[in-house]
Amino acid sequence: MKSTLECIPCLIRQSLEATSCSFKDEALRENAVRKVTRLIADIDFRSTPPEMARDIHRLLRAESGVADPYRQIKDRFNALALKLIPRFRAVIRESADPLLDAVRLAIAGNVIDSGAKTSLSEDEVETAMDRAFETELHGDFDSFRAKVLNADSILYLTDNAGEIVFDGPLIELLPGNVTVAVRGFPVINDATIEDALTAGIDSAADIISNGSDAPGTILADCSEEFISLFQSADLVIAKGQGNYETLSDCGRPVSFLFKVKCPVIADHTGLKPGTHALLSDN
Amino acid sequence: MKSTLECIPCLIRQSLEATSCSFKDEALRENAVRKVTRLIADIDFRSTPPEMARDIHRLLRAESGVADPYRQIKDRFNALALKLIPRFRAVIRESADPLLDAVRLAIAGNVIDSGAKTSLSEDEVETAMDRAFETELHGDFDSFRAKVLNADSILYLTDNAGEIVFDGPLIELLPGNVTVAVRGFPVINDATIEDALTAGIDSAADIISNGSDAPGTILADCSEEFISLFQSADLVIAKGQGNYETLSDCGRPVSFLFKVKCPVIADHTGLKPGTHALLSDN
Numbered sequence: 001m002k003s004t005l006e007c008i009p010c011l012i013r014q015s016l017e018a019t020s021c022s023f024k025d026e027a028l029r030e031n032a033v034r035k036v037t038r039l040i041a042d043i044d045f046r047s048t049p050p051e052m053a054r055d056i057h058r059l060l061r062a063e064s065g066v067a068d069p070y071r072q073i074k075d076r077f078n079a080l081a082l083k084l085i086p087r088f089r090a091v092i093r094e095s096a097d098p099l100l101d102a103v104r105l106a107i108a109g110n111v112i113d114s115g116a117k118t119s120l121s122e123d124e125v126e127t128a129m130d131r132a133f134e135t136e137l138h139g140d141f142d143s144f145r146a147k148v149l150n151a152d153s154i155l156y157l158t159d160n161a162g163e164i165v166f167d168g169p170l171i172e173l174l175p176g177n178v179t180v181a182v183r184g185f186p187v188i189n190d191a192t193i194e195d196a197l198t199a200g201i202d203s204a205a206d207i208i209s210n211g212s213d214a215p216g217t218i219l220a221d222c223s224e225e226f227i228s229l230f231q232s233a234d235l236v237i238a239k240g241q242g243n244y245e246t247l248s249d250c251g252r253p254v255s256f257l258f259k260v261k262c263p264v265i266a267d268h269t270g271l272k273p274g275t276h277a278l279l280s281d282n
Numbered sequence: 283m284k285s286t287l288e289c290i291p292c293l294i295r296q297s298l299e300a301t302s303c304s305f306k307d308e309a310l311r312e313n314a315v316r317k318v319t320r321l322i323a324d325i326d327f328r329s330t331p332p333e334m335a336r337d338i339h340r341l342l343r344a345e346s347g348v349a350d351p352y353r354q355i356k357d358r359f360n361a362l363a364l365k366l367i368p369r370f371r372a373v374i375r376e377s378a379d380p381l382l383d384a385v386r387l388a389i390a391g392n393v394i395d396s397g398a399k400t401s402l403s404e405d406e407v408e409t410a411m412d413r414a415f416e417t418e419l420h421g422d423f424d425s426f427r428a429k430v431l432n433a434d435s436i437l438y439l440t441d442n443a444g445e446i447v448f449d450g451p452l453i454e455l456l457p458g459n460v461t462v463a464v465r466g467f468p469v470i471n472d473a474t475i476e477d478a479l480t481a482g483i484d485s486a487a488d489i490i491s492n493g494s495d496a497p498g499t500i501l502a503d504c505s506e507e508f509i510s511l512f513q514s515a516d517l518v519i520a521k522g523q524g525n526y527e528t529l530s531d532c533g534r535p536v537s538f539l540f541k542v543k544c545p546v547i548a549d550h551t552g553l554k555p556g557t558h559a560l561l562s563d564n
Binding site: 010019035 | 312315317320
């Protein structure tokens, strides 16, 4: 999907958070923010939001020399998720429909998104997660279940650190050959290999990097290995708004699991902000 | 007070709302937003937020040719406030401390601020106003009461359309010579003479324009008549964040009545967002 002018405040907000993590000197930070603002003034709004964010965060990394400004934030939310997950695993273990409840948990975990909200607190995450199994799920779960059960190979595209811990129970329930893909390089709080290992995903699936530094899945940026898996998998499951924004027009069926977090996505999907969505584009 | 980098997303958000009101052609709107974004990239952050907003809205008016993009929004909130005010007047009439309750009402009315929030709904305003008399008032009301009772001349600086209706009961209770000042020209949803007349303020006080097109009180921009009153009044009461941002360092005592609505003001005042504040800078 294309970006809109309404994406600008959010992109600048992201830049302010990223620079507050990566610059100690306020004058250097101001200089970097001015450069980002100039970049946005001339940006191509026909590109997707994650393409714009990719270019912005490349510029910010070049200005600051800090490769991974969100490392501390990612560690904090991984730790929080690992602290919270046992109680959710217990619910899924006792559930009459573990796959459904694991999907609910994975979507609820998508609340941990520094791209959509600055200064997300641990209390906010805990409150949102406590409603994981009560929040209405928008989408055709029965059709999703049938796809899962019929798939011999599944590619699961993760979104953010912390969130990836809550993907664990769902990934463990998927049948056949399951590969979990993470971003190739740090960008915002998106999960990389390090986070997948922290979340223990390697005990349930193969993990690969997508080879890209975008907060979404821009196929033109991804590695050949990733693209080959993406094209050949029986089912692709993609978490989060960034993957939806970059893959909703990609031509092959993808099942998207995400929480609607911004007015632009709400407008595009016709779903209210806050909706827990399971969308399939076929 | 000076601006901060954190003001940028808010200034762009304001521009998006203003241009959605003033441009029918999306390409022309995009061009105007790109120009604003470039202006912000080079702006002087030592200026106050209303100085930056003044320059941005001047540029937007020049681009669109629309002098008053918020006219419909202002009319809508004036009408809502006029519909709601009888029940609040009844409370103040029966109150054991009418001045205190009129101050509470005036501060609660400061929720009607298109500068601080895009797409403010009538429901949000009504919900906020219903809590007008319950919300804790931060500040030294007894000292404010003494200043009011000792003043022979009071200058009351209004903030927004709609809100100005809720200033009415307080203005009516002020003793001595009371002059109410509004913005000289339309900017965002700030009240001008037209709104003061719609609110019926002319039955209780003299009304003057401050001569400026800024969403605050930039003395260097104001008319001689206004500056003379500002310097000579026994008491100046100023509504809203914009007046606080421009007058908190002005050198003469001012009593500020406003609702804390953004993290920058929260940081500057040490008060949480949502606080109903009565601050005196002497």
